[in-house]
Amino acid sequence: MLHERLEGVYDNILRRNPGEAEFHQAAREVLESIGPALGKHPEYAEQKIIERIFEPERQIIFRVPWEDDRGEAHINRGFRVEFNSALGPYKGGLRFHPSVYLGIVKFLAVEQIFKNSLTGLPIGAGKGGADFDPKGRSDREIMRFCQSFMTELYRHLGEHTDVPAGDIGVGQREVGYLFGQYKRITNRYESGVITGKGLSYGGVQVRTEATGYGCAFFVEEMLKAKGTSFDGRRVVVSGSGNVAVHAIEKVREMGGVVVACSDSSGYVVDEKGIDLDLLKQVKQVERRRLSDYAERRGADAAYVAGRSVWEVPCEVALPSATQNEITGKDAEALVRAGCVAVGEGANMPTTPEGIRVFQEAGVAFGPGKAANAGGVATSALEMQQNASRDSWTFEFSERRLQEIMSDIHARCLETADAYGMPGDYVAGANIDGFRRVADAMLALGLI
Numbered sequence: 001m002l003h004e005r006l007e008g009v010y011d012n013i014l015r016r017n018p019g020e021a022e023f024h025q026a027a028r029e030v031l032e033s034i035g036p037a038l039g040k041h042p043e044y045a046e047q048k049i050i051e052r053i054f055e056p057e058r059q060i061i062f063r064v065p066w067e068d069d070r071g072e073a074h075i076n077r078g079f080r081v082e083f084n085s086a087l088g089p090y091k092g093g094l095r096f097h098p099s100v101y102l103g104i105v106k107f108l109a110v111e112q113i114f115k116n117s118l119t120g121l122p123i124g125a126g127k128g129g130a131d132f133d134p135k136g137r138s139d140r141e142i143m144r145f146c147q148s149f150m151t152e153l154y155r156h157l158g159e160h161t162d163v164p165a166g167d168i169g170v171g172q173r174e175v176g177y178l179f180g181q182y183k184r185i186t187n188r189y190e191s192g193v194i195t196g197k198g199l200s201y202g203g204v205q206v207r208t209e210a211t212g213y214g215c216a217f218f219v220e221e222m223l224k225a226k227g228t229s230f231d232g233r234r235v236v237v238s239g240s241g242n243v244a245v246h247a248i249e250k251v252r253e254m255g256g257v258v259v260a261c262s263d264s265s266g267y268v269v270d271e272k273g274i275d276l277d278l279l280k281q282v283k284q285v286e287r288r289r290l291s292d293y294a295e296r297r298g299a300d301a302a303y304v305a306g307r308s309v310w311e312v313p314c315e316v317a318l319p320s321a322t323q324n325e326i327t328g329k330d331a332e333a334l335v336r337a338g339c340v341a342v343g344e345g346a347n348m349p350t351t352p353e354g355i356r357v358f359q360e361a362g363v364a365f366g367p368g369k370a371a372n373a374g375g376v377a378t379s380a381l382e383m384q385q386n387a388s389r390d391s392w393t394f395e396f397s398e399r400r401l402q403e404i405m406s407d408i409h410a411r412c413l414e415t416a417d418a419y420g421m422p423g424d425y426v427a428g429a430n431i432d433g434f435r436r437v438a439d440a441m442l443a444l445g446l447i
């Protein structure tokens with residue numbers, strides 16, 4: 001339900017951003033939470049903070065021409081939405097996936113405003129990407145695409161301006177090619193201009209693992225608050241990319257048993273627990289389909305094509321693939337199967353109906369802007385490391401990540417409590433994230 005003062009704001013968002021369903025969904029979720037904060041702080045409405053916060057500061061759309069290995073020319077569309085810079089330079093990843101269009105980039109960028117604010121670190125919010133499909137492309141094709149993408153985007157970036165990183169389809173290999181082209185065009189070794197870099201050229205330890213590890217740390221805190229833990233729990237993680245693999249790794253360390261994971265074609269069930277070494281070999285080294293994992297694992301694992309992994313019963317669910325993957329019906333099935341906690345490794349993987357089902361059933365529900373904030377928080381650590389021209393150990397960075405996740409968890413609960421919604425992590429994350437950025441916007445004047 002929307003606070004009556006916010007109905008008009010939402011109508012305006014619909015009118016000004018037609019056809020951008022994912023952006024509308026992300027904006028509405030925040031608007032549904034922040035009503036109580038507006039009641040206590042009339043200055044936000046007086047200074048039109050809500051209207052301003054949902055209008056991006058800048059949106060860049062550009063052509064990305066590139067040549068495949070046979071010499072054929074291709075044209076893709078590139079995007080960067082620089083949404084809010086009240087807390088620091090625009091910060092957020094790049095997604096390369098055929099489904100990318102302005103509405104996806106804007107939903108991801110608006111989520112980033114509140115997520116980055118929640119980390120407590122000095123980072124603003126942006127997101128970008130292209131409707132490029134990296135699947136089946138050779139390494140040289142990926143390199144040429146990244147070089148062409150950066151040849152246009154570089155003019156908008158800078159360590160004090162806008163600092164991208166990875167997301168779906170963009171990992172350390174792509175970040176390397178993007179950074180290489182930035183360095184070449186600008187003739188500057190500006191390490192802090194992009195994060196998720198390799199360790200040999202300015203990357204920070206733990207950035208690769210950070211989103212998945214951070215999600216596991218956050219869920220561990222939610223379970224602790226319920227007087228329980230991961231120990232012996234049956235866990236399902238969707239996806240098998242960067243976030244999923246590292247969530248699986250940390251959950252196993254914490255004593256959980258991950259029995260299923262997925263890719264865009266189906267899922268694998270492995271009742272004895274996913275074999276992480278084999279999963280990494282298949283997905284990260286060989287870049288092959290998950291069905292190959294099941295074939296090599298033999299009788300222990302089964303591959304189920306074309307179905308949702310959320311039909312696999314579990315006590316803890318970590319959706320770590322893509323947006324709107326858990327529907328209301330999936331959530332009902334998970335609740336019936338005894339699910340006690342959900343931590344969103346992905347951005348907005350649960351539909352509004354799914355969230356409602358989980359919350360009404362008393363499932364601890366950690367929204368992505370809190371549960372997956374460990375990735376961008378560690379990117380901010382990478383920027384700190386680059387600025388100090390230092391190099392930190394794995395243990396140091398992982399300890400920082402764990403502290404940050406524990407702090408985000410505590411603030412979500414405290415804020416939800418303070419605004420009369422105890423245990424509501426969605427309200428806690430949205431209000432806490434909103435308040436910090438809104439206060440900074442007030443202080444900076446009407447800009």
Ligand SMILES: NC(=O)C1=CN([C@@H]2O[C@H](COP(=O)(O)OP(=O)(O)OC[C@H]3O[C@@H](n4cnc5c(N)ncnc54)[C@H](O)[C@@H]3O)[C@@H](O)[C@H]2O)C=CC1
Nearest residue numbers: 167168169211239240241242243263264321322346347375
């Ligand atoms: N990489 C990072 O540091 C962060 C990523 N995220 C979010 O986590 C999610 C996963 O991202 P990464 O692991 O980095 O990407 P990735 O490219 O490494 O992996 C994506 C995974 O999702 C699966 N997938 C993609 N589209 C799908 C679809 N339509 N249906 C089913 N499965 C699909 C892919 O098969 C793959 O297993 C995304 O929502 C991303 O926005 C959130 C915070 C930080």
Ligand SMILES: O=C(O)CCC(=O)C(=O)O
Nearest residue numbers: 091092093165375376379
């Ligand atoms: O590390 C970053 O800047 C990007 C993280 C990101 O894109 C996200 O949090 O969704």
